Every structure is written in structure tokens, then in C-alpha cells.
Amino acid sequence: MRSPARRTTGALALCASLMLGLAACGGSDDGGGEGGDDPIVVGISLPLTGDFSEPGKGVQEGYEAWAKITNDKGGLLGGRKIELKILDDQSNADRVVADYEQLIGSDQVDLVVGPFSTRLVVPSARVAQEYGMLFVEPAGAAAEVFNQGFKNLFYAAPAVADDHYNHLAEYLLALPAGEKPKTVAYAAMDDPFAQGTAYGLKKKLEAGGVKTVVDEVYPPNTTDFGSIAAKIAAAKPDMVVGGSQYQDGVNLIVALQQLNYQPKLAAFSTAPTNPEFAKAIGNKTEGILSPTGYSQDAPYESNKEFVEKFKAQFGKAPEEDQANGYTTGQVVGAAVEAAGCAEQGDCQQKMIDWLHSNTVDTVVGPLKWDATGKPQGAHMIQQWVGNDIKIVLPADAKEADLVYPKPAW
Amino acid sequence: MLVFQSVILGLLLGGLYALLAAGLTLYFGIMRVVMIAHSAFLILAAYLAWWTNDRLGIDPLLSLVVTVPLFFGAGVLLQRGLLSRLRPATLTMMSVLITFAIALMIEGLLGYAFSGTQRRIQLGYGTASFDLFGARVAVVKLIAFALAAVSLAALYTLMKRTQFGWALRATIQHRDAARLVGIDTERTAGYGFGLGLATAAVGGTALSLDTTIYPSLHWHWIGPLMAIIVVGGLGSVPGAAAAALLLGLAQSLLQIPMGATWAQTVFYVALFATLAVRPQGFFGGRLAQRF
Secondary structure: OHHHHHHHHHHHHHHHHHHHHHHHHHHHOOOOOOOOOOOEEEEEEEOOOOOOHHHHHHHHHHHHHHHHHHHHOOOEOOOEOEEEEEEEOOOOHHHHHHHHHHHHHHOOOOEEEOOOOHHHHHHHHHHHHHOOOOEEEOOOOOHHHHOOOOOOEEEOOOOOHHHOOHHHHHHHHOOOOOOOOOEEEEEEEOOHHHHHHHHHHHHHHHHOOOEEEEEEEEOOOOOOOHHHHHHHHHHOOOEEEEEOOOHHHHHHHHHHHHOOOOOOEEEEOOHHHOOOHHHHOOOOOOOEEEEEOOOOOOOOHHHHHHHHHHHHHHOOOOOHHHHHHHHHHHHHHHHHHHHOOOOOOHHHHHHHHHHHHOOEEEOOEEEOEOOOOOEOOOOEEEEEEOOEEEEEEOHHHOOOOOOOOOOOO | OHHHHHHHHHHHHHHHHHHHHHHHHHHHHHHOOOOOOHHHHHHHHHHHHHHHHHHHOOOHHHHHHHHHHHHHHHHHHHHHHOHHHOOHHHHHHHHHHHHHHHHHHHHHHHHHHHOOOOEOOOOOOOOOEEEEOOEEEEHHHHHHHHHHHHHHHHHHHHHHHOHHHHHHHHHHHOHHHHHHOOOOHHHHHHHHHHHHHHHHHHHHHHHHOOOOEOHHHHHHHHHHHHHHHHHHOOOOHHHHHHHHHHHHHHHHHHHHHHHHHHHOOHHHHHHHHHHHHOOOOOOOOOHHHOO
16 A cells, blocks of 8 residues: 555656756747637646535536636637646645646646635645746635735635625714714634634724724634623623624524614624524524625626526536635636736736736626735625515625614514 | 623523533443433434424424433443443443444434534524513523423432432442342443433433534533533532532623633633542532432
């Protein structure tokens, strides 16, 4: 068992070092962008097995949908078809590095796009950076992705965790002084993502003069939310914000309802967009807000086409992972068309420069990025109205008006 | 006001802890085994209650009619079939391993049967509450508390007033002496184990009324429950009940100044303090005289 495995590793290492040389040769003699009808090969490494296999497969479907929909319309650059070359990195950070070395170096793919999750995005972006490749990625929203000094990376989603609530913060701070909520209670799980959402809003509201009366952080294994709810209910804030995943959000909302606390506004991340949510809290969902990165009902132009054709291709509606993969494809596609080329070498820098200074329309809305590749948008805000969750912010995407103060739950 | 509300919440929580810990301490008393799978059985009972409600649309409390005898039987089988076969010299150690395996199996099977999706029972009175001198008392929490009180009272009566109870206490106190006076200690221990698991059926159902459940939830419960039975004195049901109420109350009240993260540590601080100062527990007296 052991020796063949070691031999493979050895061969891989040899390949990798050979590839370095090859890539350099390739770079020197492709002066004139030749074009032609040969396919554009897009290299991807995805966690199709292991810890992230569920979301990994979702992203894969998104990429496949993008390739099919684009090819059905005639491909990119006036007739070049897209060909995906997908490797399985087994959710392993070492593997993902070898994969991208192979894709860029020996397979000579024209473009690369990212894998799933921060843990894999960071090492693979570093490989892409070394080879001067554009690196658009569908997942990897944590702060450490953007403070590594990458110049080639773009996160193809509307916002990082801290910015999820931006539309809501803007809306609330623009309210006339009498109506603005005066006090807010925050309860967040001790988790970078969940806490990031709540604290992002907290920072903005505090800067706008809204007082924080409760600020609770609970460990992920908390089972009893009665005491946290009691603390919030006793402070009687106008608004309650939960930096939640799923079960904690549900348990906290029920505990608040049991204490008969009626806020003017309640916002929770993740939990309210879960299909089980309404059932779990006995349909007492009235007026609960939640940020969301993707909605099948979002009115962005390409989204309708995406949902329709995705359903035809896979027999189900796309969720956020699929949309993230598709969005990544859209961003790369736009960069290719704008640069007028798709190959390794100078073309990559052209695309990177273009993305840094332009906005791309996608299924999650128009996206633009700062110098670190952090998206400059915010998540849509959805609200439970009646027995349905509807987009209420931003104004250009809304399906219903935000109800404030919210009805009793 | 917040303090009073927290006292109410703490007592309700402590009552539930008492019921959940009762079985755990009973097993130790009977056999000196550490039953890691106890909380997994709690979650299993909670799932059965949820399933009854979801599929049949009847009140989850009615699932007790089936789960209590079922768990009693499972407990007897578990004791007769597995635990009584362990060598006495390594019993405590090996029981940790074997019940750990059982916990993993239950968790895996729950995930297989019901998926990892987090579930919650839908009750018409799930968020109902009433006012008690200015504090809110949630109906579901009160039902869980009542369930705990009734079962613990029943367990106490059974142990103190029935012939089986005497036999079981004799077995706990001195197995050889019990055998000398003609008690079939093997069978009594089996039934005692079944009794412990039956409390898990009641406890799990009480838990399911007001908790979002998922297969791996039991790991969050076993730690605090173990701490409770050590503080209460291993093997003592009244001791566990007293420790549970006290620690539940302490957790709830400490959350006001310290926040959720530090309030949780009260269980472990109490555990260390007990082991350092009074290893036999604060409520149990000497092991031989418990109950």
C-alpha cells in the first residue's frame, strides 16, 4: 500500500517542478492572442468527497450550469466553448495545492476558478497568485481571505459576513429620529461567521447613535436559551439581533416568545431562511428579518434564466451554493469578454485589472470589489410576511415593503 | 425583576436536570457503571416523541405509553446481555467504553433514520406562557418540570415503599448481604437498570417539548449531567435532584453578570470543588447508606 502511494507523490512532485519550467516556456512564446475555435479550458478543484462534499457538489452543479448555459448561447469570445476540468481535492488543503499546480502547470488550462470554503481558498489562491492567474472564488468569506495581500482574488458573492446587514443598517439609520429604534439587544454565537453578521450591524448602528443594551455571546453548545432571553426581555430593547446558525436561532426566538417579549424589529441570520424554520417555531414568524445571499425570486436579469435552465438541467431549484458557482462563472465570463482573451500570461493581468475597476451583473445582483477582492455589496434582506419570506431590501430588488414596527409574533 | 425571572427559569431548568440525571446516578448505584449512553437514550426518546407528534399528530406526551415500557425492556436487556458480563475488576472502566460505543451507535442510527436535520416539536402551546408575580412562566417548561417532579416522586415511592424497592436498595447498599437474605440481586439489578432507562424515556420526552433536537445533541448533555451526579453523591437519587436544582439555579443566575460562556462552567467548577473537598458528594452521605 505504502510504496505505490509514495511513488505517486514523487511523480507529482516531479511533475510540479517540470511544470514550472514548462509554464515559463509557454509564457514566452504566446505573444499574439491567437483566438480561434479551440475550447476555453477552465480548471477547478472541488471538495467532492470529505468534509465539504455537500457544498462542494452544490458548487460543481453551479459551474456545470454556467458552462452549459453559456455554451448553448455560443460560448465566449465569439464561438469558443467552455470546457470544465474538475479535480477532487477530498476537502484537503495539501491536495488542493497539488491540484492547482497540475491544472495550471501541466494541464495548461486557460482559466482557474476557486474551490469551496476558506480553508481551501487561501492555499489555492496563493498558487494562482504565483502563476499570475486570475482567481475568482465562490466561497471563502472570512476576513483572513482578504488580509493575505492577494491581488488576483475576487469573492463572487454580494458580501462578507460583516456586511450582510448593510441594507438594513442604512434603512434604519435613514428613518426619522422619532421612529428610529433607540435600543438594540445582540445575541451571537461564538463563531466567526454568525458573530460577524451581528457585530457588523452592531458597529454600524452604534456609529449611528443606536444604543446597545444587551450584548451576549454564547458558545455553540448552548442548549438553554431561557436566561439569555430573560436578559434581553428585561432590557426591553426596540430591536433584537441574533447572530445565529440554526438551532440556536430557533431556540432563542421561542424563548423570547415564551417571555412575551415583543420587539419592534427582530433580525436573525441563517435560521429564518431554512425551509424547516416556520414549522420549528410553530409559524410564529411574523416580521422576522434575515439577510440572504441568494434568492430564486431575486429580480436580477440573469437570475430568471439561471433558475429556469438550472431546473431543466438538474430537476431541482438552485440553492445558494449552486448560485455561488454560477456567479463565479459569470464574473470570469465577463472578464474574458472584456479582456478579449482567455489564456495564461498577460491576458490574466488584463482580466484582473478590468475586474478591479468594473461592475459585473450576476444572479446575486451587480458585484464590484475593492483592492483585496472583497465584494462591496450587501446581502438582500428578507422578511417573513404572512406565511412567506419575501425580499424587502434593497429597494431595487424588493418583493414587498419592509414592515416596521413588525407585527406581534 | 430579571433576578426573579432567572430564579424561575433556573428552578424549571434544574427540575429537568434532576430528572435527566436521576437515571444516570441510579445505574452507578446499582452496578458502579458509568453510563455514557444515558444522554443518547434521552435524545432517542426525544426523537420518538417528535416522530409520534409529526407522523400521528398526537401529543408527544402520549408517546410515553410506548417509550417507557420499551426503554425499561431495553435497559433490562442491556444490563443482562452486556454489562453484567463484564469482569467485576474492570467493570467501571469497560462500562465507559461499551456505553460510549452504544452512544455512537444511537447517534449514527438517529442520523440514518431521521437525517441530521434539526427538529423541533410543533405544539399549539409551544410559546404560551402566563404571568407569575411579574415573571413569565412558559407552559412547556412547566409541563417538563411537572413531569420531572411526578416521575422523581414515583421513583422515590417505589424505592422506599415497595418490596422491589427494598430489594433494589439492598442490592445497592451491599450486594453480598442482599444475596444472603435471599434477594436475586442479578435480576433486581437488571430491573433497576431498566428503571433508570425508563427515566430517560420520560426525561427525553420532557426535553423534546422545548428543545431543537439533532442526533449529536447528547454530547452537550452528558458533561453537565455527570457533574450533577458527582456533586450530588454518586448513586443517590435525592442527592442528584438537589444538586441539579442548585446547579440549574446557579447557571441561570450566573448568566446575568457573567454571560452564557462562563455560566456554563459552573458545572465543572462544582465538579472540581466536590472532588477536591468532598469526593463522596455533597448530598449523598456514605455510599453504603444512600437512599
